[in-house]
Amino acid sequence: MHVESMDRSNQAAIDVNKLCHDRLARVRAEMEASEFDALLLFDQVNIRYATGARNMQIWAMRNTVRYCLIPRDGPIVLFEIGGRREPAEGLPSIGEVRPARPWFHYYAGEHADTYARDFADEIAATIAATHHSSVKALRVAVDRCDARGTSALRAAGLYLGDAQPLMEQARRIKTTEEVAAIRQAIAVAELGIGRMHEALRPGMTENALFSLLHQTNIEQGGEYIETRLLSSGHRTNPWYQEASGKVIAKGEIVSFDCDLIGPLGYGADLCGAFVCGVERASPAQRDLYRRAYDQIEHNTALLQPGSSFREILEKAQRLPATYHQFHRVAHGNGMSTGEFPAIGGRPGFQEGPIHDGEIEEGMVLCVGSYAGLHAGHEGLKLEHQLVIRENGPERLSKSLWDGVFMDP
Incomplete structure (x- = not known):
């Protein structure tokens, strides 16, 4: 497999002004339906979504x-x-x-309370001037703010609510330009996956292999990767082990989760697996892959517009009890690799619905599976990404079918 460059054939030109305009329109629509007089956003992804502005995003x-x-x-x-x-x-x-007016310790030191008060007074005065009303009548939705900042805002007379549900609802349906941007992120991720596959050799470390995905993302105008989920051999079971200095051996599974934030801040949440240095996976490895693949195909077919999240959970395919159960049937993806909805439970908690709702046209969802026995040895994670259309899911990422793992 030789990988030269990103396939741009499926990428339409992205109108960035329209992208930003349509996202803000969704935020404004959610505000109109709410009781809040203003949104105060600290979450850098929410700021990016609402305004298009990015600055030192990871540090911020x-x-x-x-x-x-x-x-x-x-x-x-x-x-x-x-x-x-x-x-x-x-x-x-x-x-x-x-x-x-930052008040965190590195910037403010012993003056943090004063800086926080100045921040809150300016916010309150700005909103009051816009509404031509007294501060004490104003209701402000805040997405993420520490205890000192929250106390200062309340001391300034503002009533505070939670902006995160509002922003998640605004972000749940993707515009045409957003889907194009997500396709671009997926193309970057798939280029990086191809480069990892091409470079994989016995004797290289997990870190060295994973670095190729990072390099590809930055090289292609992407931004960062949210996790370090790449493991090999016995470290693939259980899942959620980060890339390390472990040397990859011939015949071992290498499994990974991209969690990649690509160009324009959009995510590609693709998972896959290789076998190092051999042309054919072992029978045990093929069995793992087939189980994960079949589960994803079954559960993807359930994602029809109008289907409730509870109905999907009731019909979802599960692996046998001897296998670890992946906690989620599907989840949203956009400007982060985990957005509303989360259809299924949370890691380490009893499985069940944590969001109510139904599948809607325009949602971008990821469907994944982890196949690994409780008894140990190897496991693997697979995941693909799709957009919901009027007649059902349309795959945005490449097929998970892999002849190295799948029987003819």
Whole structure:
């Protein structure tokens, strides 16, 4: 298998202005249906979704250094690191850029309470001016804010609610431009997967192999990878073991989860498996692959518009009790590799519905399976990505059928 470059044949030109405009329209529609006078966003993915603006995104996920205010009846104000305007250039949705007022310890030290109070007073005054009303009448939805910031906002007279459900609902249906961007991310991921497959040799480490996916993503204009899920041999069972310095041996399974955030901030959540240095998987390895493949095919067919999440869980295929049970039938994907809905339980918890709802046209979903025996030895993870159309799921990623694993 020789991999030269990304196949761009299925990628339409993406109108970035339309992409941003349509996403903001979805946010505004959810605001109109809510009781809130403004959204105050700290989650960097939510800021990116609503405005298109990105700046030091990974670092800003940990440090409260930039945030965004979306009044119900006014222009968006982006509070940026140092007041820099460059991240907002060419983004018509942003009405004003102001300096952020960070209060986390690295920036504020012993003055954190003062900085937090200044931040909250500015937010309250800005919303009040937009609504021409007193601060105490205003209800603000906040997605992620630490205890000091939350206390300061309440002390400034604002009533606070949770913005995360609103943003998840806005993000649940993908626009035409978003689906095109997701196709682009998948193309990057599949190029990286091909390069890993081509390079795999006995004696290389898991870290060295996984680095090729990172390199490909950055090289193609992608952004980051959310997890380090690549393992080989006995480390494939149980799942959720991160890439390490382990040397990969001939005949071992290598399984991986991309969790890749590609160009324009969109995700490709693809999982797959190789066998190192041989042309044909062993019977035990083929059995694992077939079980995971059949489960995914069965569960994908259940994702029809109008089907309830509970109905899907009732009809979903399960592996025998001697196998680990993957916790999720399907989940949403967009500007992160895990979005609403989550159809199934959570890792380490009893399986069951955690979201109510139904499959809707325009959702982008991932369907996966993990096949590995409780008794141990190897396991493997498979996952593909699709968009829901009027007549059912349309696959966005390549087929999981693999002749190395599948019987003729």
